[in-house]
Amino acid sequence: MFSYYLQLGLRSLRRNPILTALMVLGIALGIAASMTTLTVMHLMGSDPIPWKSSNLHYVQMDNWDPNSPYNPDGSPPDQVTYRDAVALMEAGKADKQVAMFKLALPVQPVNPELKPFRALARVTYADFFAMFEPPFAYGGGWNHDQDAQHARVVVLGNGINEKLFGGQNSVGKTVRLDGNDYTIVGVLGDWKLRSRYYDLTVGAFADPDDMFMPFTTAIDLKQRSSGNNSCWTSSADGWDAYLQSDCVWIQMWVQLDSPARLAEYQSFLDAYVNEQKKSGRFQRPLNNRLPDVNTWMADQKVVSGDVKVQTGLGFAFLAVCLVNTIGLLLAKFTRKAGEIGLRRALGASRRDIFGQFLIESGVVGLSGGMIGLLLTGFGLIAVRALYTNYKTVAQLDWVMVATTVLLAVAAAVLAGLYPTWRACQVAPAAQLKTQ
């Protein structure tokens, strides 16, 4: 029966090619608009590390100006001071913990054909690799001892390893950065990060980090952060005064493997701040926060308002297309009242008619979905061209392809439901009489 109805449906669609094309195009455009925008929104906000995102917590403490909050909404600063970061690292109360900052520094290649260039380093601690789990092609991260010894070691990203060493295993070799030699201990593989979620203070979709080096080493060498630095009070001149100041410029993450550990850490942090209050710092009310990865991404508005608005309008557009399709299907099925009357008179039940016309709508939906999928592909290419930062999020994955086709068919069947029901209401006698 299904194949017979399919045949009937196809024949009927071929009979009014323009009307059919209109319906298919309508669904295709609606699907393309909604799916392009939804894909971008979905990938932007998607959990970057689903297996442990609820165990990774960003550390926020409110050391800001007692007279005015850091953010108008009263949330604490998005970074911490050097002295607090180091105090928390030394306390080591979390299961794993890292402080980090962004550093742009000159790379002086040994190869005379390569000119010196600036690269982005993530200055951090040994736990970074265990916490954020980048894949290693060669070697591995450095260890806690090397953190303590302020070792001159570095982990290269695969891009810069390609540039400096032609993608070969460079572990054990050295690289000269800003006049100092560092030993390469590891090389990352292809780390597919949709957003650089571990540092949202300098743009989630900005350039990826080229390499990683110990925090202690960079502080030794007085390397200033290239990220954001915010101060609410002036400090004395000089590096040591800067380190002791209340300027925030360091990001801090902790891994806490159970809710109990989270509660423990929260009370440790509160105790730490209360202790600091005694020495005159942290004059604002206690406002320590430990958002997990997804909460932090939402706080920092990784999914921009524009993207949400575009998605909303995309779906509103789909709604218009569906209303359009309902109207056209209704027109079409109404014109077939005579045919329906004849079939009903010859013994077809309402259920049969319902099935037949629903299949016809389904065919429209499926073809609309297929074309819509193709258009979604073009739409994403356009998004990548318009937003150069969104390369990693304007991509179709299998989930989204399946969603698209499903949405298209569901939309068309839904649109076909009312016209089909109307078609079933045709009374055979009345139709036959007028013929």
Add this chain to the structure above:
Amino acid sequence: MEIRPIISALMRSKVAMILIGLQVALTLAIVCNSLFIISQRFERMQRPSGMNETDTFYFGSSGFGRGYDARATQKADLQLLRQLPGVAAVTPAWSVPLSGGGWDSGISLQPRQKTATADSAIYIVDDAAVNTFGTHLIAGRDFKPEEVVDTAFGGSLHPAVVIVTKALADKLFPAGDAVGKQIYMDQDPPTSTIIGVVDRLQHMRAESSSIEYSTLVPAYMPYDNFTRYLVRTEPGRRDEVMKSVEQKLAESNRNRIVSKMRTLEQTRRDAYADDRAMMIILGTVIVALLTITALGIVGMASFWVAQRTKQIGTRRALGATRFDILRYFLTENFVITTLGLLVGGALTYVLSLWLLTHTDGAKLLPWYYVPIGFACLWLLGQIAVLGPATRASRVPPAVATRSV
């Protein structure tokens, strides 16, 4: 006079009428709000930076290795750049309007003021700054060479003299007498004296809420080993000068990296790339939406014409002219569109309220978008229905008698 038969005919196919009306309503809501967003973005992008954008470019220089003297290199570079043919003016500049990153600071009128009076972009420059930015001094005087002092980068900044933009001067001293007044760059003394006011110079962050507030601070102050230079060339010689600067600097010092030269035009494009993308995307949505709605009207009208061929023939046989038939369908479309638009007007503000909750700094849709939208959709409906209506008007009267 024809309205009544049209309404009673429409009442017999309510669903089709509701569908077209709904489509028109949704279209109105989306088009009005999208157009409003587009116009807001367009306005944002039109704001002048206060600079000569066509002839200006900038680049960074970062030295490396031990023994690199950033301060000496900065002075040598300035001397070298100022001698190059085609160069009109050069200044070291910590940052550049619209370029994204830089230093901003609260400006206060009292020591240890609880909240700063204004937040300002801080451009750390030398005495050629006003000339290089291409902004215009409207009160007071420019920096003197001896006012540009060697300063170590530290936590605080206390210049003896500053130049501010007019917007900032008016905010700090609404009486318009900012020149000669004292301000606090940080909360603590010493104060800085405003010696000049320029007409306009934007903040380095395009999205800043205090975009017109900028302060020029005279100092030679490299950030570690990094200095940024801003170069204005003689009109039309920018690209040529960029090439020669690149070449000259490559020869001058091997222990540094000269970053890619960027023009102010590129910087403006990048600063507003998201706004431009939003405009293009919404523009595309509007065009697609109007097309779909128009085609939907064509489809439904064609169907109605086909369905009523016999009635049209009868009316024609009874003496209706072609024009009467044409007018019937045009009026019918007008009635449906109007009903849709009335619902759409309400829907437009529902959507506008939803947008308010999802965008920072969004405003409620101004009322005049709605009548403009009405006019556009009325026109669209009439044009869309014209084809099928013309076809209807050509139905010969004989059709009425033939098939009975």
